[in-house]
Amino acid sequence: MNKFKFEVIKLQEGLPINSNNRHDYHEFEVVIQKTKDNKYEVFATNERAGIQGVTLTFSTKEEAFDNAVERGRFMKKLLNSSR
Numbered sequence: 001m002n003k004f005k006f007e008v009i010k011l012q013e014g015l016p017i018n019s020n021n022r023h024d025y026h027e028f029e030v031v032i033q034k035t036k037d038n039k040y041e042v043f044a045t046n047e048r049a050g051i052q053g054v055t056l057t058f059s060t061k062e063e064a065f066d067n068a069v070e071r072g073r074f075m076k077k078l079l080n081s082s083r
Contacts, residue, residue, distance in 0.1 A: 006065040015072030016079070025049040028079055030071045032064050040064035044071055
């Protein structure tokens with residue numbers, strides 16, 4: 001998925017995604033960050049804004065965006081079901 005489509009989905013669906021470290025890590029969000037070797041890491045944070053679960057590394061932005069949207073949708077469902 002390209003960056004424009006990613007941003008549209010993220011905003012329309014209200015997904016908790018922090019791309020390119022736009023802010024410090026928050027509780028229960030998905031983070032995409034570029035590594036020093038020009039790869040992209042995607043991971044989720046827990047209730048203390050610490051890294052939770054598996055960190056996946058992708059060679060392209062598009063793959064990272066796809067994974068982040070998938071994880072963001074899951075995170076949103078998880079948060080809504082716990083309220």
